[in-house]
Amino acid sequence: MDIQPQNLFTALAIGLLIGVVRERHHVGGGATVAGVRTHAMVALAAGVAADFGGxxxxxVVxxxxxxxxxxxxxxxxxDPGLTGEMALLVTTMLAALAQQDAALAAGLGVIAAVLLFAKQPLQRFARDIVSEREVQDGLLLAASALVVLPMLPGEPVDPWGVLVPSRLWKLVVLVMAVGMLGHIALRAVGARWGLPVAGFFSGFASxxxxxxxxxQRTRDDARLANTAASAALLSNLASLLLLVGILAAASPALLRASAWPLAAAVGMLLAIAAIGLHKEGETPELPREPQARAFKLSHALLLAAIIAAVLVLSAWLRSVFGDAGALVTAMLVALAELHAAAASIAQLSAGGGLSLEHAQWGIAGLLSSSAAAKSVLAFASGHRRYGFLVAGGLVGMALACAAVTWVVTR
Structure with a gap:
């Protein structure tokens, strides 16, 4: 038997921490079944027992x-719940774990204490913020990430070696996860903080x-032009962050090479968006509540299909026309779907089908194509001032990215 005093002190600290939280839970609510002293004694017993042997x-368990x-x-x-009883068992097991790995046990103890302390916020989140439909979406997301993804092959299934099912599905899961996060955040704070926050979170979806x-809002009320333009630009900021996530998942090397150009694009978007937020004032109309669905599975699957089609087409064109063929294909797709085009370039770069420098310029070209399409849409759908602000921000984003790309690739 080799008892380590510091490990026993860690076990005792875990018991005291969890016990304090349980003691506070019963303040004014009657006698505590298992409070500070009980959890501390159980932790010491489990720690000593772990040193004695299995x-x-x-x-003790x-x-x-x-x-x-x-x-x-x-x-x-x-008190029909089982939280107190399970907390006692958790203290026992973590105290025993502390004799083998004190740091891990201490970290898990803090997590357990936080979960016990955050009873009301977690209940509010589960009962009020998240709807039943969103729970269904969450289960679908979990199944996609934990059940479907591990079953998919990690080897290419096409003659050009660009279609890897597991990589494609990772991108689908990423889009679904970000849509879920943005939807819940919009439900929680969108109506309070107004159009800019709503715009940012809506950009994760589209x-x-x-x-x-x-x-369209500025067509109905021209006073919203500045604020709505800022919201639209912030939605493109969210879309750009999603693009960064896609690059990180598909080609970390390309993300590192494009870090400064993308940072310049982000800075330009924020600068132009700040113009619309400079003047203070009340927004005449708060954003509507988001739709019931956190994301659309059909949209995610369509995105995967587009990415697959672009990958195959780009690989074929590259075999015929070289890198230029693949880049032209991606920029045409970016007019309608930026992320699918970016994913195709990242996949080609990661697989060696596209040089890193050409892939960097490809990302800059995708932002230019997307900015052009959305600028036309802004003028067509909104007030003239709204169109100029949105187009200015998007074109500035594309130019900043291209300029910095030219500097880093010289």
Whole structure:
């Protein structure tokens, strides 16, 4: 037996931390079943038992489990939950873990304490913020990431070696996850903070739809031109951040090479968006509540299909015309779908089908194509001032990216 005092102190600290949280939970609500002293004693017992060996630890776990069952039988009428009993078992196991890995046990202890302390915020999140439809979407997202993704092959399935099912599905899961995050955040704070925040989060789903939607608002009320333009530009900022995530998943090397050009594009968008937010004043109309669905699976699957088609077409054109053929194809696709085009360039670059320098210029070209299409949409859908502000921000974004790309590739 080799007892380490510092590990026992870690076990004791875990018991005290969880015990304090449980003690505070019962303030003004009657006697505490398992508070500071109980959790501290259980932690010490489990820590010492872990050093004695497996048999002693099993005996302690069984004893704590029996006490937890007895406690629940006595208090189930006034407190039907099992959180207190499970907290006691968690303290036992973490105290035992502390004898092997004190840092990991301490970190898990903090997480357990936070979960116990955040009872009301978590209940509000689960019952009020997240709807039943969003829970269904969350389960669909979890199934896509944890069930479908591991089953997909990680080897190319096409003659050119560019279609890797697992990589394509990772991008689909990324789009779904970001859509879920943006949707929940918009539900939580969108109506309070107004159009700019709503615009930013809506951009994770579709910045093109955001440009058109905010433009329509300025048709109805020209006073919204500055604020709506800022919201539209912030939606494109969110879209740009999603593009960064796609590059990180598909080709980290291309992301590192394009870091400064993308940073310049982000800075330009923020600078132009700040113009619309410079004048203070009340927004005549708050943004509407988001739709019930956090994301559309059909949209994610369509995105995957577009990416696959662009990959195959680009690989074929490259075999015929060289890198120029692949880049032209991607820029044409970027007129309608920026992320699919970016994913295709990243995949080609990661697989060696496109040189890194050409891929960098490809990203700059995609931003230019997307900016041109959305600028036309801004003028067509909104007030003239709205169109100029949105077009100025998007064109500035594209020019900043191209200029910095020219500097880093010289």
């Amino acid at each position: 048999a002693a630890l099993v005996a 069984l004893a704590v489990g029996a006490l937890a069952v007895a406690s629940h039988m006595r208090t189930r009428d006034s 910045s093109t739809a955001a440009v058109a939607g905010f433009g």
